[in-house]
Amino acid sequence: MSGWPVPRRRTSRSNVTLVTSATTAPGAPEVYFDPVRQAYRRKRARRDALVGMASLLGFVLVVGFAISRTSGWPLVQETFFNGSEFIATFPGLLDAFLLNVRIFLIAEPLILIIGLLVALARDLRSPLLLPLRVVATLYVDIFRGVPTILVIFLLGFGVPALQLQGVPNNTVFWGTAALVLSYGAYVAEVFRAGIGSVHSSQRMAARSLGLTSLQTSRYVVLPQAVRNVIPPLLNDFISLQKDTALVSVLGPIELLRQAQIDASSTFNYTAYVGAALIFIALTIPMTRFADWVQARMRKRRSMAGTA
Amino acid sequence: MTNTLLDIAGVWKAFEGNSVLRGLDLSVTRHEAVVLIGASGSGKSTLLRCINGLETVDAGSILLAGDLDVSAFKTDMDAVRRRIGIVFQSYNLFPHMTVLDNVTLSPRKVLKRSAADSKEQAMALLERFGLAGKASDYPDRLSGGQAQRVAIVRALAMEPELMLFDEITSALDPLLVGEVLDTVRDLKAGGLTLIMATHEMGFAREVADQVCFLDAGVVLEKGTPEAVFGSPQEAKTQEFLARILK
Ligand SMILES: Nc1ncnc2c1ncn2[C@@H]1O[C@H](COP(=O)(O)OP(=O)(O)O)[C@@H](O)[C@H]1O
Ligand SMILES: [Mg+2]
Numbered sequence: 001m002s003g004w005p006v007p008r009r010r011t012s013r014s015n016v017t018l019v020t021s022a023t024t025a026p027g028a029p030e031v032y033f034d035p036v037r038q039a040y041r042r043k044r045a046r047r048d049a050l051v052g053m054a055s056l057l058g059f060v061l062v063v064g065f066a067i068s069r070t071s072g073w074p075l076v077q078e079t080f081f082n083g084s085e086f087i088a089t090f091p092g093l094l095d096a097f098l099l100n101v102r103i104f105l106i107a108e109p110l111i112l113i114i115g116l117l118v119a120l121a122r123d124l125r126s127p128l129l130l131p132l133r134v135v136a137t138l139y140v141d142i143f144r145g146v147p148t149i150l151v152i153f154l155l156g157f158g159v160p161a162l163q164l165q166g167v168p169n170n171t172v173f174w175g176t177a178a179l180v181l182s183y184g185a186y187v188a189e190v191f192r193a194g195i196g197s198v199h200s201s202q203r204m205a206a207r208s209l210g211l212t213s214l215q216t217s218r219y220v221v222l223p224q225a226v227r228n229v230i231p232p233l234l235n236d237f238i239s240l241q242k243d244t245a246l247v248s249v250l251g252p253i254e255l256l257r258q259a260q261i262d263a264s265s266t267f268n269y270t271a272y273v274g275a276a277l278i279f280i281a282l283t284i285p286m287t288r289f290a291d292w293v294q295a296r297m298r299k300r301r302s303m304a305g306t307a
Numbered sequence: 308m309t310n311t312l313l314d315i316a317g318v319w320k321a322f323e324g325n326s327v328l329r330g331l332d333l334s335v336t337r338h339e340a341v342v343l344i345g346a347s348g349s350g351k352s353t354l355l356r357c358i359n360g361l362e363t364v365d366a367g368s369i370l371l372a373g374d375l376d377v378s379a380f381k382t383d384m385d386a387v388r389r390r391i392g393i394v395f396q397s398y399n400l401f402p403h404m405t406v407l408d409n410v411t412l413s414p415r416k417v418l419k420r421s422a423a424d425s426k427e428q429a430m431a432l433l434e435r436f437g438l439a440g441k442a443s444d445y446p447d448r449l450s451g452g453q454a455q456r457v458a459i460v461r462a463l464a465m466e467p468e469l470m471l472f473d474e475i476t477s478a479l480d481p482l483l484v485g486e487v488l489d490t491v492r493d494l495k496a497g498g499l500t501l502i503m504a505t506h507e508m509g510f511a512r513e514v515a516d517q518v519c520f521l522d523a524g525v526v527l528e529k530g531t532p533e534a535v536f537g538s539p540q541e542a543k544t545q546e547f548l549a550r551i552l553k
Contacts, residue, residue, distance in 0.1 A: 205399035208359060209413040210389040210465060219412060223403045300447075 078268075085270035089262045093274050096258035100244040103176050103254070107244075108237060110180045115187030120217070122192060136188070143185035149246050152178040156250035175247030183240055190236065194229035195221060231297065234290035238283050245279070255279070311373065312337045312469060312500050313358070318367035318378070319524075320353055327353045329524030330367065335469070335502060335517075340495045342511040342532075343504040345521035346547060351504035354521070355471045358502070359391040360384035372468065389417060392462030393471040396478050398454040400446040400461070406433070407442040410461045418465070425464070432460045436490055452483030456490050463494075470494065472503040508552060512536055520544045 067073060121129075121136035143151065155178040160169035168174075198221050206216040245256040253261070255275050262271035313335040320328040327350045335341050343351045356362040358369060360377055369377040377387050401409050410429040414420045420428075433439045436456050446454055455475055462470060472491065476484045488510050495501065495514050505511055511518055511532060518535040520528045520543075528535060528544045539545045 201395070201397060201399045202401065204361060205395065206401075206413075207385075208361060208388055208393045209461065210385055210417040211413055212385055215416050219416065220401055224401075227403060 080269050080273050082268055082270040085266065085268045086274055089259070089271040090274050092262065093255060093258055093271065093278060096253055097255040097278050099172070099252060099254040100241075103172065103179070103244045103247060104241055107176050107179045107183070108240065111183045111187050111236075111240070112233075114180065114184035115191050118184065118188035119191035119195060122188070123195065140185045140188055143181050144189070146182075148179065148182040148243060149249065151182050152246055152249060154178070155181075156247075171250035172247065172252045175250050175252065179240065179243060179247070183236065183243075187233065187236055190229050190232050191225065193232075194225035197228045198224045227297075231290060231294040234286065234293060238286045238290065241282055241286065242279055310336050312339075312371070313502075314368075314370040314373075315354075315358070316368050316370075318354075318357060318369060319365045320350075320357055320362060321365055327524055328357070328364075331521075331525050333519060333526055333529075335500060337500055338498045339500055339516045340514050341502045341517045341519060342515040343502065343519050343521055344506075344508070344511060344547070344551075349521040350524050351521055352473050355393060355473050355502065355504060358469075358471060359393050360387045361393075385417070389465060390467055391469045391471065392465055392467035393473065394455070394458050394462050394475050396474040398446075398451075398458040398478075400449075400454055400458055402446050405443050405445055406438065406449070406457050409446070409457060410464050413461075414464050429460070429464055432463055433457075436460055436493075450483060451479045452486045455479065455483075455487045459487075459490055459494075468500065470499055470501040472501060472505070474504050474506065476505065476507060506551065508536070508548075520547065522547075 118136045118139060121132045122140070124130075124133045152175055156171055156174040159167065159174055160171075163169075202220055202224065203216055206220040207213070211219070244254065248254055248257040248260070251257070255278060259271040259275035263269050311334055313333070315331060315333040318328050318331045319326060331350075331354065333341070333354075343354065345351055353362060357364050358377065360382070364378045367378060371377060371387065371390060375387060375390070376382055377384075400406075401412070404412065407426065407429055410432065411422070411425040414425040414428065415422060418425075430439060430442065433442055436459070438453065438456060438460065441449060441453060441457070446457070449457065455478075459475070475491075476487050479487065484507070488507065491501070491503065491510075492514055503511075513532075515532045517529060518532050519526045520535060520539075520541070522541075522543050528539060528541045535544065536548065539548060
C-alpha cells in the first residue's frame, strides 16, 4: 500500500497544517490535514474551476457566433441593441427608474405591516373578534384572486373618477395602493404559513410557563415564524420590484413608460432592452442575497438537527 | 393548613369519545415525590397535562393547595401554570433565544421581575445545575442532557409549588440520562413537590415516596416503592413490572 502517509500528530512545522482554537489546549491540533491530501484537493479544485471557465467561454463563443451568422442578425442588432440609441435613452431611463424605486420603498413596508396584521387577524379565535377574522379572510380571498393589473385599473382609474372630496387623484398614489393591497394578501398568507410552521409544542411550552396567549405569540411564535419566512418574503420583494412597472398603465412616467415613449418616437426598441437591464441590475443582487440567506438558514437548521 | 398540596378526585377525560382517564383519584402531600408508572397510552401524560390545565377535564376536580380549583370553569389557567411547572420529554426550548433568555422570559413577562433580578436568579439556578457556562449559547449548541436540564431550570425559575415531569429522560441518549436524573434527585432533596411519569424503574424505586400504577384510566395500585415493586397486589401490576424489569 503506497498512498497517503500515516498522519502523525506532530511533525515538523513545514508540512503540517495546524489549526488550533481557543477551546483546545494550546498546541494541540483541532483539525489535522494530511498535507499531501490537502495539496491534491487544492489542485483538483483549481482544475475544476479552469475546466468550468473554459467550457463556459467555449459555449458563449459558439452560441454568439451562430447567432451573429444568422441572416436576420443585423436587423435584430439595429432594432434592439443600437449603441447610439442606448446612449441617448439610458440616462432618461435611469431618471424614470427613481419613481419605481420610490414606489417600491413606500409599498414594501406597508405590505409587511398589512401582511402581518392580516395573518394575525385570520388566526384570531375570540368570538368577539369574529368580524375582524371574516374581513381579513375576505380580503385575502379577493385580492389573491384578482390580477394585480386589474386592481391597478380599478383603483387608478375608478377611484379618481368618483371625484370624491379629499381623496387624492394622483395616479402614483393609487397605483402604489393597488400594489400594496395585492401584495399584502400574498404576504399575509406567507406569514400565516410561517406561523403554522412553528411547532405546537413551542406554544404549549410557553403557555405552561404561565405566558398568556398574546405573550406567547409575541415572544415565542412570531419571532420564529418571521425567521422561517424570510426566504419567501425576499422572493416577493423581488417580484414587487418588477411589478412596479405595472403602475405605468396609469400614465406616470416610470421606467417602463419612459422606455415606451422612447421606443415609439424612434421605432427602435433599444430603450426596452435598457429598461430590462435596469430591472435585472436590481433583481440579481436581491436574488443572490435571497439565495445566500436561504443557504445560511439551511445550514443552521441542519446543525440544529445534529445537536 | 392541611399538608395536601394536590387533591385529584374522580377525574374523567376523553378524546373523541375514548375515555383516557376514568374517575381517577390521586392525592399528593407537600414535599412528596410521586412517580407514575404504567404502559404507554395508560394516560400518564394526559393526567399531567390536566393538572396544569393544558387539557380541560370532563368531570371531577383538581384542587391545588386547597384553594385553587384547576378544573373549575372560571379558573384563570395562567394563574394555575404560574404555580405548577412542567417539563416534557422533548425539551421544547425556544430555539431563537439564548439559554439565559429562555430561563428569564417568563419571570420577566409573567412575574414582571426586572431584567437584572431575573438574570441574577437565572444565573444562580444555572450555576447550581452546572450550566452557567451555557448561559449565552443557543439551544442548538446543547447536548440533549444539557437541553433538558435547561428546560428544568426554566420551569424552576417560576418558583413553582409543584413540578411535573413527563418522561423527561425518554428522548435522551442513555449516557445522558444520569445527569438529568441527578437534577431531579437534587430537587427532591431540596423539598420540591413533584410528580414524575417515567420508565426508569430503578430511579423510581430510589426517589419515590409514592408509586402509582396507572391502568385503564385509574390508579390501579399505589404505595411505597417497596410495596409496589416488592410485592405488587394486582395481577396487572405484576405483569407490567415483569415486562419492564425483565
Ligand atoms: N390530544 C389528544 N387527542 C386524541 N387522543 C389523545 C390525545 N392525547 C392523548 N390521547 C390518547 O390518550 C391515550 C393516553 O395517552 P397518554 O396520556 O399520552 O399516555 P401515556 O403518557 O401514559 O403514554 C392514548 O391512547 C392517546 O392516543
Ligand atoms: Mg406520555
